[in-house]
Amino acid sequence: MNWEAVGAIGEVAGGIVVIVTILYLARQIRENSRIAKAESQRALLETAQIWxxxxTTPGLVTELRKAVQSYESLDPDSQGRFTFMLYPLINRVESAYRMHQQGMIDEDAYLGWMYALAAFLREPGLSAWWSDLKQVIGPEFIAALDEILLDEEVPPLSSAWKFLGRES
Structure with missing residues (x-):
């Protein structure tokens, strides 16, 4: 065997090692992406604790009910409490929107969040509140949410959560 044959065998072996390494790295990247996507979806699901x-605070459900019926009729302190109650939901839904754009959550999870917020915003008392809040939220997210709000199939949340539709 001459040195040229040994060199050729070395090049073939090196090529095989490179291919095996690339395949291994591709598998690891896919696995890491799958784990990151699952973690993103889990983190969003944990946000239900914002409610x-x-x-558990006496009076807040009543205040929430009054806000969705007629936000403008609330006193300024109640309007502020309502905004601080609902803003974390908007923040989570905007996060879901951004994660969906990056492929970190699937379509169903994304649409679930968007339609839940749209159902809230369909409540009769929230149109003025939503118009004001739009000024401090990303325009791309606003456009996506407004498109869903145009869907006549999205009912107001009080149709599912009956306690929101009655005065106390």
């Missing part, structure tokens, strides 16, 4: 203070 715990509303459910």
């Amino acid at each position: 715990a203070p509303i459910a």
Whole structure:
């Protein structure tokens, strides 16, 4: 065997090692992407806990009900509390929108968040509130959400959460 044959065998072996390494790295990248996507979706699902203070603080459900019926009739303190109650939801939905754009959550999870917020914003008392809040939220997200709000199939949230539709 001469040195040229040994060199050729070395080049073939090196090529095989490079191919195996590339295949291994591609598999690792896919696995890491799958884990990151699952973690993103899990983190969004955990945000349901933002409602715990509303459910456990006396009077907040009543205030939430009044806000969705007629936000403008609330006193300034109640309007502020309502905004601070609902803003985390908007923040989470905007996060879902951005994650969906980056392929970090699937279409169903994204649409679930968007339609849930749209159902809230369909409540009769929230149009003025939403118009004001639009000024401090990203325009791309606003456009996507406004498109969903045009869908006549999205009912107001009070049709599912009956306690939102009645005065106390």
